Amino acid sequence: MTTPKAIIFSKNQIETLKKYSEQNSPNEACAILFGNNTDEQVIIKEIFLAKNIDESPVNFTISNEELIAAYGSAEKMKLDVSGIFHSHPVSVPHPSSTDKKYMEINPIPWVIFSNINDEFKAYIYNSGIIQIPVKVL
Numbered sequence: 001m002t003t004p005k006a007i008i009f010s011k012n013q014i015e016t017l018k019k020y021s022e023q024n025s026p027n028e029a030c031a032i033l034f035g036n037n038t039d040e041q042v043i044i045k046e047i048f049l050a051k052n053i054d055e056s057p058v059n060f061t062i063s064n065e066e067l068i069a070a071y072g073s074a075e076k077m078k079l080d081v082s083g084i085f086h087s088h089p090v091s092v093p094h095p096s097s098t099d100k101k102y103m104e105i106n107p108i109p110w111v112i113f114s115n116i117n118d119e120f121k122a123y124i125y126n127s128g129i130i131q132i133p134v135k136v137l
């Protein structure tokens with residue numbers, strides 16, 4: 001995937017992700033974002049809320065079962081897996097060293113929400129961590 005110029009959410013999607021992050025606090029919340037990877041700008045179409053099996057305030061893991069289910073429903077909806085979302089309940093929305101490691105393995109947009117400053121930021125790995133503007137339409 002090339003580096004998109006922006007990642008675009010609807011107001012409702014932003015509210016859904018914020019609410020889910022608050023519900024999961026003090027642990028990290030996670031979700032899989034569906035869209036269309038052919039777009040120069042990634043427009044998020046659907047959100048697949050996932051369980052953080054680590055139940056940790058500093059890490060997240062999505063089970064293989066849920067990953068398989070997510071890929072299955074993306075395919076049914078003729079959408080691509082366009083991003084990975086997780087929250088940072090106790091820190092700013094910058095990738096942790098663990099995040100950076102997994103971003104390199106999985107070079108699609110990573111969206112991080114911080115519960116402490118109510119901010120969404122997106123990044124992608126492309127020979128280094130690059131920030132992608134988050135837009136709300």
Ligand SMILES: [Zn+2]
Nearest residue numbers: 086095096099
């Ligand atoms: Zn993180």
